[in-house]
Amino acid sequence: xxxxxxxxxxxxxxxxxxxxxxxxxxxxxxxxxxxxxxxxxxxxxxxxxxxxxxxxxxxxxxxxxxxxxxxxxxxxxxxxxxxxxxxxxxxxxxxxxxxxxxxxxxxxxxxxxxxxxxxxxxxxxxxxxxxxxxxxxxxxxxxxxxxxxxxxxxxxx
Amino acid sequence: xxxxxxxxxxxxxxxxxxxxxxxxxxxxxxxxxxxxxxxxxxxxxxxxxxxxxxxxxxxxxxxxxxxxxxxxxxxxxxxxxxxxxxxxxxxxxxxxxxxxxxxxxxxxxxxxxxxxxxxxxxxxxxxxxxxxxxxxxxxxxxxxxxxxxxxxxxxxxxxxx
Numbered sequence: 001x002x003x004x005x006x007x008x009x010x011x012x013x014x015x016x017x018x019x020x021x022x023x024x025x026x027x028x029x030x031x032x033x034x035x036x037x038x039x040x041x042x043x044x045x046x047x048x049x050x051x052x053x054x055x056x057x058x059x060x061x062x063x064x065x066x067x068x069x070x071x072x073x074x075x076x077x078x079x080x081x082x083x084x085x086x087x088x089x090x091x092x093x094x095x096x097x098x099x100x101x102x103x104x105x106x107x108x109x110x111x112x113x114x115x116x117x118x119x120x121x122x123x124x125x126x127x128x129x130x131x132x133x134x135x136x137x138x139x140x141x142x143x144x145x146x147x148x149x150x151x152x153x154x155x156x157x
Numbered sequence: 158x159x160x161x162x163x164x165x166x167x168x169x170x171x172x173x174x175x176x177x178x179x180x181x182x183x184x185x186x187x188x189x190x191x192x193x194x195x196x197x198x199x200x201x202x203x204x205x206x207x208x209x210x211x212x213x214x215x216x217x218x219x220x221x222x223x224x225x226x227x228x229x230x231x232x233x234x235x236x237x238x239x240x241x242x243x244x245x246x247x248x249x250x251x252x253x254x255x256x257x258x259x260x261x262x263x264x265x266x267x268x269x270x271x272x273x274x275x276x277x278x279x280x281x282x283x284x285x286x287x288x289x290x291x292x293x294x295x296x297x298x299x300x301x302x303x304x305x306x307x308x309x310x311x312x313x314x315x316x317x318x
Binding site: 005058061065078101143151154 | 160165168171172173174175177178179180181182183193197200201203204206207208209210211212213214215216217220221222223224239242243245246247248249250251252253254255256257258260263264269273301302303304305306307308309310
């Protein structure tokens with residue numbers, strides 16, 4: 001995924017209007033581009049071409065349904081560890097070797113390693129967390145989500 | 158929330174994104190041997206059950222210059238945590254907001270909110286906004302900036318699992 005900002009003139013006003021409007025939703029109807037295009041003053045073909053171009057340029061990371069991974073049957077848990085600096089690289093290798101570790105970040109805090117475990121079944125979380133504790137000799141703090149809030153995140157293009 | 162085998166095929170077919178054609182749902186229906194009406198109905202039903210959160214476009218916020226983020230964490234009065242979490246999650250600069258258990262004595266925080274901005278200064282300013290919103294219900298807070306991505310893999314549902 002592109003992580004660098006685009007030059008300011010890479011997008012025109014129409015691109016920006018599309019990015020802003022379609023973040024809120026995309027119609028679930030036989031001709032969704034025609035429907036969404038009406039509000040933007042764009043024809044079906046033009047909107048499709050614009051979205052395709054934005055996707056190819058790496059301006060869109062996802063276009064379609066957003067699934068709740070847990071509703072699909074998986075289990076997830078945010079975990080944190082306080083890893084001594086002199087063992088950090090070795091512990092990264094041990095932790096990342098588990099395919100259940102979906103992503104892992106170093107953070108500036110005493111708890112300096114934060115990762116998400118993703119398993120097919122809820123029992124899998126404990127199993128992997130215990131295995132990591134046994135391999136590293138360090139505690140794995142578990143922060144399962146108790147409640148997730150509806151997310152209003154929007155990026156103004 | 159249960160999904161049947163057909164829903165699962167539909168999830169697998171669309172989790173990479175919708176096809177960019179005039180009739181994307183009809184196209185997906187063709188792949189799976191369903192009718193367009195069936196695909197639309199099933200997607201509607203999954204949305205109603207919360208399996209689908211929304212159907213929309215997600216911009217690459219890095220490309221749009223929103224390149225800084227910080228995990229803000231808060232120790233919020235349990236009695237008010239849900240109501241306040243709802244308000245924090247609705248902020249347009251927060252991409253994830255969760256209540257999680259505390260891990261005392263190491264970790265007193267129960268509300269997590271990921272803040273995004275164009276730079277750290279903006280992230281810090283947004284954090285102040287959240288602190289103001291939480292008010293007296295919040296006993297303490299912190300923010301953790303990521304210093305390195307150690308691993309990043311997409312979450313994908315395994316076929317047939």
